[in-house]
Amino acid sequence: MYYFQLFRECFPSLLSGLYLTIVMAIASIFFAFIIGVVLGLFSISNSKALRSFSTAYIYAVRGVPLMILALFLYFGVSSILEIRFNPVVAAILSLTINASAYMAEIFRGGIQAIDVGQTEAARSLGLGYLKTMQKVILPQAIKIMIPAFLNQFITTLKDTSILSVISVRELTLNGQIIIARNYLPFEVYSYVAVMYLVIITGLSLLSKKLERKLSYDNHGKRN
Amino acid sequence: MIITANEIRKSFGHLEVLKGISLEVTEGEVLCIIGPSGSGKSTLLRCLNRLEEIQSGDITVIGENIVQAKNINKLRENIGMVFQSFNLFPNYTVMQNMMLAPLELQKMTRKEAEEKAVALLKKVGLEDKKNVYPHTLSGGQKQRVAIARALQMNPKIMLFDEPTSALDPEMVEEVLKVMKDLAQEGMTMVIVTHEMGFARDVADRVIFMDDGYIVEEGTAQEVFTAPKSSRCNDFLSKVLSARTH
Numbered sequence: 001m002y003y004f005q006l007f008r009e010c011f012p013s014l015l016s017g018l019y020l021t022i023v024m025a026i027a028s029i030f031f032a033f034i035i036g037v038v039l040g041l042f043s044i045s046n047s048k049a050l051r052s053f054s055t056a057y058i059y060a061v062r063g064v065p066l067m068i069l070a071l072f073l074y075f076g077v078s079s080i081l082e083i084r085f086n087p088v089v090a091a092i093l094s095l096t097i098n099a100s101a102y103m104a105e106i107f108r109g110g111i112q113a114i115d116v117g118q119t120e121a122a123r124s125l126g127l128g129y130l131k132t133m134q135k136v137i138l139p140q141a142i143k144i145m146i147p148a149f150l151n152q153f154i155t156t157l158k159d160t161s162i163l164s165v166i167s168v169r170e171l172t173l174n175g176q177i178i179i180a181r182n183y184l185p186f187e188v189y190s191y192v193a194v195m196y197l198v199i200i201t202g203l204s205l206l207s208k209k210l211e212r213k214l215s216y217d218n219h220g221k222r223n
Numbered sequence: 224m225i226i227t228a229n230e231i232r233k234s235f236g237h238l239e240v241l242k243g244i245s246l247e248v249t250e251g252e253v254l255c256i257i258g259p260s261g262s263g264k265s266t267l268l269r270c271l272n273r274l275e276e277i278q279s280g281d282i283t284v285i286g287e288n289i290v291q292a293k294n295i296n297k298l299r300e301n302i303g304m305v306f307q308s309f310n311l312f313p314n315y316t317v318m319q320n321m322m323l324a325p326l327e328l329q330k331m332t333r334k335e336a337e338e339k340a341v342a343l344l345k346k347v348g349l350e351d352k353k354n355v356y357p358h359t360l361s362g363g364q365k366q367r368v369a370i371a372r373a374l375q376m377n378p379k380i381m382l383f384d385e386p387t388s389a390l391d392p393e394m395v396e397e398v399l400k401v402m403k404d405l406a407q408e409g410m411t412m413v414i415v416t417h418e419m420g421f422a423r424d425v426a427d428r429v430i431f432m433d434d435g436y437i438v439e440e441g442t443a444q445e446v447f448t449a450p451k452s453s454r455c456n457d458f459l460s461k462v463l464s465a466r467t468h
Contacts, residue, residue, distance in 0.1 A: 117306055120304075128296050
């Protein structure tokens with residue numbers, strides 16, 4: 001019984017951690033989406049310079065662990081610039097940079113999955129490149145990408161736990177703080193794990209549901 | 224001349240698919256391009272609205288040099304194109320498919336576009352399908368919508384890239400019927416096709432292509448009944464005998 005009683009005691013602190021975890025995940029996936037769209041468009045553009053830039057960015061970001069990126073930004077960059085980063089800002093920045101590379105790849109894949117005939121049909125009607133993208137390709141591509149986006153969101157949400165190393169008071173760090181006080185790692189870490197599990201399972205189910213709803217056969221009105 | 228192509232050459236990498244093609248189409252003419260797979264006929268057609276860039280030569284369409292045109296989009300409004308795989312936009316209804324380009328390009332008011340679209344759908348016999356999504360249509364219906372969508376822009380030329388090749392046999396006729404009507408109204412049409420019967424009935428002129436060259440050219444009568452080249456003769460006898468089996 002004491003297991004649940006302890007949970008009730010820890011819950012407010014863990015909940016505020018979970019709140020920050022979710023806020024950071026949402027904020028960074030939002031910015032990563034924007035950067036990802038731009039990089040994704042770069043990687044399918046005709047300009048070799050833009051393509052190379054996007055490729056280099058993606059390789060660089062994917063090749064550096066998130067923890068190193070966060071430590072580098074929070075301690076490294078701030079020491080050179082002689083400023084003090086707000087840890088939450090540094091965390092969102094790290095998560096954004098990290099996720100944007102994966103978003104760019106999702107985006108590129110989604111656009112390339114659309115049959116080239118769609119572009120040709122739109123262009124031969126006289127629509128320009130941007131209008132074709134905006135009205136014909138992107139609406140179809142984004143639909144394909146939604147499950148992958150949600151997947152990336154889940155990954156980013158889990159990645160927030162890494163940011164405990166730069167003293168962001170998210171779920172993991174709040175758990176550690178409690179453990180430092182009561183020396184009950186088995187109990188407290190199990191609470192933390194379950195809280196992640198509940199949120200992420202919820203998101204996974206949502207993703208599944210969306211995927212089914214958006215699948216092509218169910219598209220649109222039936223006659 | 225509404226289309227003039229002069230000595231055009233086109234390569235994909237090291238593979239040259241058009242080896243110096245010259246071609247003229249007069250206004251109101253129906254030109255059918257026939258030939259075996261890989262002969263370059265689709266590529267030739269796609270060069271006429273610059274879906275493919277050519278390496279050398281010149282193409283003039285409706286008085287404009289299409290190779291050097293700065294504003295290719297403006298030119299393409301006058302050149303309708305129909306594809307083998309229909310390429311309707313699956314995220315839009317039939318009406319939305321038809322109204323997208325004229326509205327986005329501000330060629331018509333919404334009311335004009337709507338009236339025109341309904342009239343065209345009536346013409347291709349699909350008025351009752353105006354509010355459905357393409358995936359509910361049969362192949363033949365999709366292709367008729369695709370033709371109507373191209374006509375919506377009031378093109379001066381219509382290009383057809385094997386419009387019936389992806390259709391089940393029983394749906395070929397309904398599409399050919401729409402194309403025949405269009406030809407009778409005096410539309411300038413360039414048609415890549417394997418439908419020899421159709422070519423014979425409708426074409427003012429037939430071009431036979433093989434291996435990147437125009438091998439034979441003449442009226443449908445000349446090409447089909449008395450081909451001068453052996454390659455054209457072989458091709459026709461193969462295609463025509465396959466049909467009767």
